Amino acid sequence: MNLSTNSIHSGTYQSDGAVNTPVYLSSTYRLNEERYAGWAAGAQHTLLYARISSVNSEAVAQKIASLEGAEDGEIFSSGMAAISTVLLGLLSKGDHIVASPDVYGGTYGLMTEDLPRFGIEVTMADIQDPASYEAAIQPNTKMLYSESLTNPTLKVCDLEAIAEIANRHNLISVVDNTFTSPWAVQPISMGHHLVIHSTTKFLNGHSDHIGGAVVGEKELISKVFSKKVHFGGSADPHSCFLLERGIKTLGVRMPTHASNAAELARRLTNHPQIENVIHPSLSNHPDYDVAQRIMPNGTGMLAFVLKGDDQEAMKFMSRLSIIFEATSLGGVESLIEVPATSSHMFVPPEVRLASGIDPGFVRLSVGLEDIEDLWSDISNALDG
Numbered sequence: 015m016n017l018s019t020n021s022i023h024s025g026t027y028q029s030d031g032a033v034n035t036p037v038y039l040s041s042t043y044r045l046n047e048e049r050y051a052g053w054a055a056g057a058q059h060t061l062l063y064a065r066i067s068s069v070n071s072e073a074v075a076q077k078i079a080s081l082e083g084a085e086d087g088e089i090f091s092s093g094m095a096a097i098s099t100v101l102l103g104l105l106s107k108g109d110h111i112v113a114s115p116d117v118y119g120g121t122y123g124l125m126t127e128d129l130p131r132f133g134i135e136v137t138m139a140d141i142q143d144p145a146s147y148e149a150a151i152q153p154n155t156k157m158l159y160s161e162s163l164t165n166p167t168l169k170v171c172d173l174e175a176i177a178e179i180a181n182r183h184n185l186i187s188v189v190d191n192t193f194t195s196p197w198a199v200q201p202i203s204m205g206h207h208l209v210i211h212s213t214t215k216f217l218n219g220h221s222d223h224i225g226g227a228v229v230g231e232k233e234l235i236s237k238v239f240s241k242k243v244h245f246g247g248s249a250d251p252h253s254c255f256l257l258e259r260g261i262k263t264l265g266v267r268m269p270t271h272a273s274n275a276a277e278l279a280r281r282l283t284n285h286p287q288i289e290n291v292i293h294p295s296l297s298n299h300p301d302y303d304v305a306q307r308i309m310p311n312g313t314g315m316l317a318f319v320l321k322g323d324d325q326e327a328m329k330f331m332s333r334l335s336i337i338f339e340a341t342s343l344g345g346v347e348s349l350i351e352v353p354a355t356s357s358h359m360f361v362p363p364e365v366r367l368a369s370g371i372d373p374g375f376v377r378l379s380v381g382l383e384d385i386e387d388l389w390s391d392i393s394n395a396l397d398g
Contacts, residue, residue, distance in 0.1 A: 017081065017197055018265030025077030027069055037255045038069040058239045066243055070254035077261055078217065079229040081196040082209050087229035088239050089254060093192065093212025094120050095247030096226030100188060100210060103241030107133035110155040114141035116164040116369045118190070119358040142301060144175035157186045162201060162309065163193035166353045166377040167370040168292050168317050170301035173308055177205030186234065197268040198311040207231050215344030216314065218260035219267050223253050267346070267382060271314025274388065275380040281389055282318050287396045289374060292317040315343065320374040327352045327374045333395035336387055343379030348388060350378045
């Protein structure tokens with residue numbers, strides 16, 4: 015099935031003729047011979063106890079795995095629960111991971127503050143230079159970690175090159191695909207082993223759910239599942255229902271997110287109050303050629319730098335009337351933030367500057383509003 019059909023029909027548990035998966039607000043399930051056998055075999059997909067798995071988490075895990083072309087998947091209570099379970103579940107004391115300082119702020123903190131406490135070594139490479147990832151590989155390297163599109167600087171990773179390096183060195187390759195969604199990029203088809211999502215964002219699409227997902231090779235997902243049982247990052251059934259409902263419109267939402275973002279990028283380029291516009295659809299983007307190959311459908315994320323500093327950016331946001339000043343992204347409504355004062359406020363200033371988060375940097379998650387209304391709101395705020 016193609017993506018729009020797949021997003022509607024895959025994984026749905028149609029009980030008693032219901033068109034949608036019912037919400038099973040049950041913490042536990044009746045024990046029987048089949049479930050005892052499932053528990054003895056590992057229990058990953060056995061409906062035994064809702065902290066382990068539920069009807070709703072199983073349904074939406076199947077849906078996301080299908081969209082990403084993965085063998086299996088697990089749902090978590092947040093994107094960071096998914097990320098931390100993958101890293102702490104698959105890496106051990108003495109292991110080494112290659113990543114990038116451009117990753118999401120919470121991921122950066124986990125890698126630089128927590129992994130070293132457990133004896134896991136981290137080397138930061140250049141997300142725009144696959145050769146730097148290969149150069150950082152050591153005898154004890156176990157994993158390469160990347161983001162398909164970085165948060166918030168919108169650097170495009172050459173996923174094909176990273177996958178080739180990982181497979182040639184027999185390393186686990188993990189990709190955070192939150193900023194693009196499987197509508198734009200499917201890393202597993204390029205040779206990667208695991209894909210992570212903050213399902214809060216584009217997958218859910220309505221700013222009413224917190225969750226995470228990991229999909230990929232069955233053997234690796236089995237290991238991730240066992241650590242989810244230990245760490246406890248399980249998802250609430252009702253939250254899984256909201257996620258499954260949101261995914262059903264992914265195929266119709268994403269084209270408008272992407273086209274609105276690309277159009278705003280073009281218009282902002284010519285505005286006198288704007289120092290720089292960052293969007294992979296622009297020919298002056300340093301990764302334009304890679305983006306055309308890796309993610310030709312585009313993205314709903316946009317970044318730009320106002321002339322001045324972060325305070326000027328904050329004043330600009332305060333003058334907006336339609337676009338909502340808040341962290342997070344991927345909702346039907348446009349959301350805007352200054353990363354230095356929100357999502358990346360705990361990342362050291364020198365690291366922010368080195369990654370391209372300059373003074374006056376603004377991140378905009380472009381929603382589904384009418385493009386002329388969005389442009390009027392932005393231009394009025396800039397002129398003000």
